[in-house]
Amino acid sequence: MSAESRSILPPVRLPSDAELAREALAAPLFARAVRLARWVGPGTQVDGNGELDPAQLPEAAAALGLDPADEDARADASQAWRVALDTGLVELTGPEADGSETGGSETGGAQGPQSGGAGEFGGAAAGEDLALVTGGAPAEVLDLWLSALDAVLADAAVPELVDLVDALDQGGTIDFDRLDWNPQREADFLDGVLANLYLLTVAEGGAERGGAVPLPVLAASMVVPDGMARPTDAVLEQVSDAMMRLDDQFRQLEPIGLVEYRPVDEAVLAETDDEESAAGTGPRELDAEEVSRYGMVRLTPLGLYGLRARMREAGIGAPAVGELADKGADALLDAVCDYPEGAAQAEIAQWLTGRELPAAVAELLAAARGADQGAPLRRLRCQQALASAGPAAEPAVRAVLDDPELGGLARVWLAERGAADVPAPAGAMVYWLTVDTIAAQLATDPDADELPLLMESLTAHHTGFFDQAWRVEHPAAGEVLEAMGRLHPDRKAAKEARKAAYKARSRRI
Known part of the structure; x- marks a missing residue:
């Protein structure tokens, strides 16, 4: 995260490291990465990017208790494999381990192989860090989870697969100008959203409302200019676009344990469009239940811990209640x-x-x-x-x-x-x-x-x-x-x- 301001945020109340470590191990995506690290063996094969051999994805899905014939289950196994690599739970053992990056953290695997061809495979084995899952201190488990969070956040900033396919040129290379995607800009946008979510959560009164924030509020916090009392139609359209973008991103962030997310109800979007078209008017005032159908997101205690760690690393003052107990x-x-x-x-x-x-x-x-x-x-x-x-x-x-x-x-x-x-x-x-x-x-x-x-x-x-x-x-x-x-x-x-x-x-x- 980039530190636009060095001002101190309100302090957050966090559970103990032991409780947070238990939450990290229970996060679905992290738990799957651990299971794949235990599953990996001498016959495991990876390509030049460290990606699992597609022929082994059904077996990996089965090891996770998923249906190996289901395409979504194989995609979940592939994602868990990338997290296992990025956290050090799995290590490459073939020639790809020398001088080649395991890939995926910047573009989610969107680029081609960095070494070797599609048919060239090396091996993989459980990494040394796997032992920390059961034998490490809570802080060491949380460090592994933070590495997994970084990888998932990077993936969440990548455009959807359909957009990547549409941006391929005749040579099979992504045309980034056509895609209109700037990796740093996208990462900064997501960081800004999460920083606003953190602030709304830890601010006075955040706990009283359950910590849940409507998705339209988050989107507006990034789009609507300061001081604009009544957003224009153009700004409202930008808010709507940002909401759809965030809806996809929060769906990706929920499995790592960062947030609890109630997705946008697509039916309510159709209802709103029909009402406005019939009435010939702009957006109307919504009650609380209607607002919640546009998406609600809440940072988990583990999510608060993770975002606080990222902000402190960026030099932003983000205190926690209890950290002054040993001070004068x-x-x-x-x-x-x-x-x-x-x-x-x-x-x-x-x-x-x-x-x-x-x-x-x-x-x-x-x-x-x-x-x-x-x-x-x-x-x-x-x-x-x-x-x-x-x-x-x-x-x-x-x-x-x-x-x-x-x-x-x-x-x-x-x-x-x-x-x-x-x-x-x-x-x-x-x-x-x-x-x-x-x-x-x-x-x-x-x-x-x-x-x-x-x-x-x-x-x-x-x-x-x-x-x-x-x-x-x-x-x-x-x-x-x-x-x-x-x-x-x-x-x-x-x-x-x-x-x-x-x-x-x-x-x-």
Whole structure:
């Protein structure tokens, strides 16, 4: 995948490597590749591209438990053989093993033999990597599966066989200009689709909708220009073409375990065409059930793992929940500031698991200090981390009661638990905590609907709030007051906030 952006994606929640390895071994295409690697023997013959002798395809299909007389079964056996070669589960043993590529990964076997003629065959045997299937660590099994995924993705970017046949010239060579196929362009398109699918899956709310994404949504994400509110007929036609292309590709990607796919219902396409032709109108609004008939795709946990691995290899930040468990509190709080709320809570919970609570709380509080721009949000994440902490955290929290940055946070935590002997905060600390709280919320989501209500609630409890707020020794005071001037629901309070913001800015000049 090409890294168009280095920005960090939302973190994904993944099962353990052991669970993912079991999923990989159960993926139909990978399982067939393993079975063929165990089936291969001294009599196995391959051509110059490493392709299995066509005369042996029925036997290979039978070894997979398929009907050897069925053409589709023989095609499945041929595909599984290519995956076995690409993953190292099978190795060539004849002269073709010296200096010849096993083929298939770039064009799916569309090119002619790279060495030898059609009648020249060598041998094949089980590869050394076959032993990893039963004797390797889960990570080694997953590495084999990733190799298989790369091969399948390359094949999925190749045009359908009928298009390849139509593009043959009189000499039997593919005319790529006539085919209008650019391998890199096609691979980039599929990578882009899968990246969008990944983002839609891991984004906040993705799990709530089951992770399934309508095929028209994916196609539109690649075709419809940004900012186009109502696509033109020409753009809608491009979306339709992309849908058909993706329908074929997801059918190919499902057997490797990357996705669960509900294909396009061809009947609904005919129904839509008939309705539009009869009515003389364009596309109408569809309900959820109708949309699902146009295809639905969902990344499996194994698919999330595979796409994340590919993106990280390309240099794209794609974190996973739990990977910060062995890091320090400073690294934890810095990272979860970029996470959605639910993922941040899950990451913090895993970080706390297995740690001595008093020491962990003290480390979190120390990491929350700071006057930099990200500090308010770090303190908010720290406060959220402490929300689930029990009585064992109290000594560490009480230790920061006199800290100008953490004292307010500590008092809130103690008061919520009904602790005794909690000293009342000084006025300056109250205003500082209010500014810090709003600054953190602005950093989380400056357009949140709840933010104006939070501002109204906080200022309602403090008479003359704006007369004091501009004097607060907080680096974000001016920014917070300006935001309150824009967002506060009370017009009089908003005007006072703008005046206070001017004073705060002037004070720092």
